[in-house]
Amino acid sequence: ALDSMVRIAEYYDMYIMLCIEMQSGYQQFSEPYGWKFNPYRKKFNIANPCDILQNDSANHYFKNKLRYLHARWGQTPNVAIFELLSEMTHWENYREHEKEFIPWHRM
Numbered sequence: 001a002l003d004s005m006v007r008i009a010e011y012y013d014m015y016i017m018l019c020i021e022m023q024s025g026y027q028q029f030s031e032p033y034g035w036k037f038n039p040y041r042k043k044f045n046i047a048n049p050c051d052i053l054q055n056d057s058a059n060h061y062f063k064n065k066l067r068y069l070h071a072r073w074g075q076t077p078n079v080a081i082f083e084l085l086s087e088m089t090h091w092e093n094y095r096e097h098e099k100e101f102i103p104w105h106r107m
Contacts, residue, residue: 002073006073006076006078006079009076009078009079010076010078013078014078015077015078015079015080016078016079016080016081017080017081017083018069018073018079018081018082018083019083019086020065020066020069020082020083020084020085021084021085021086022086022087023085023087023088023089023090023091024090025038026049026050026052026090026092027049027090027091027092028049028092035049035092040052040055040058040061040062043057043058043061044057044058048092048093049091049092049093050091050092050093050094050096050097050100053097053100053101053104054100059104059107063107066082069082070082084105085101088101
């Protein structure tokens with residue numbers, strides 16, 4: 001589906017901001033995409049959304065995801081922006097873990 005969107009953007013000379021992670025996937029009570037359904041939570045048995053920032057295995061998988069996205073769509077100027085986290089201030093318990101987001105972005 002994203003390939004089709006990129007082709008349309010190229011054809012119409014439009015630019016895409018690709019949001020990689022939505023805050024709804026890191027909220028306990030966000031349905032149907034909330035923390036309960038988060039693939040990182042399921043695979044690595046992570047209890048709280050902000051704990052993912054400190055989980056080396058989850059970070060390894062996320063880095064692989066970034067590498068794939070960049071290799072797959074990084075060549076087109078029509079994917080203008082890769083946004084790592086949408087509205088991270090809405091993550092569950094963000095305020096208590098705010099300082100952990102800076103090193104996570106540097107990884």
